[in-house]
Amino acid sequence: MKKRIYQILSDPPKGDIVGNTISIGILLLIAVNVFVGILETVPELNKNHSAFFFNFELVSVIIFSIEYILRVWACTSQPQYQGMIKGRLKQMGTPMAIVDILAILPFYLEILLNGLIDLRFIRILRLFRLFRIFRVGKLAEAFQMLGHVLYNKREHLLISFAIVIIVTILAANLMYLVEHEANPAFSSVPAALWWAIITITTIGYGDMFPITVWGRIIGGGIGFLGICVFALPVGILGAGFVECVEDEVPTEKLICPHCGNDVHEPVTKSND
Structure with a gap:
């Protein structure tokens, strides 16, 4: 089960309908988050639809949190992340995992600190999650070719x-x-x-x-x-x-x- 979950969330193989559907769904959610984040900076929209922006972010953060927790839990099924604690810490230290946690952490900090500080500027790190699109299908091959050329x-x-x-x-x-x-x-x-x-x-x-x-x-x-x-x-x-x-x-x-x-x-x- 761990191996299958990690495969779905990290790198679903070609022809994997479930894995590719979830992967594309996460990518679409990331893209929509970026678009909504842009609209949130418009003063009129932010004032008149503040409840929508908050609820949308709440749902998105919950989904991203579940994805992050499942990936950390299932990473021990991979040879490079062996060890209940050491393996998970190693996975949490990868660049993409750091970006993932930084993308959702400000939301929880704002709730815990009850608005004492504004950490919305850190949410710009969600843009880096868009790089996951290069791991999908032909785009992954093209991105690898670009890396070889460089x-x-x-x-x-x-x-x-x-x-x-x-x-x-x-x-x-x-x-x-x-x-x-x-x-x-x-x-x-x-x-x-x-x-x-x-x-x-x-x-x-x-x-x-x-x-x-x-x-x-x-x-x-x-x-x-x-x-x-x-x-x-x-x-x-x-x-x-x-x-x-x-x-x-x-x-x-x-x-x-x-x-x-x-x-x-x-x-x-x-x-x-």
């Missing part, structure tokens, strides 16, 4: 990130040199660094802009350079995804008609 291309991504930092700092120093005397907005390199960041990222808030001729020339070049610089990690990730997809293409054993050696080609290619 790991395999970590050195290239770090290099591109270093290039972005160098270009940003260089841009801030250049704009400070040509603008600080005529433009008080560029009074220091840190102040110019803000402009460099929003320019290189192509956001362009417009709160800071060069006014000298050289400043505008340099600013235009930096804005164009920002597009090129941020194309680097995009290209690296794109190439990484292509490599992962090609690695997953099944192959079949072929015999070369000329030399008789084995030839491995993707099954999608012609034998010719």
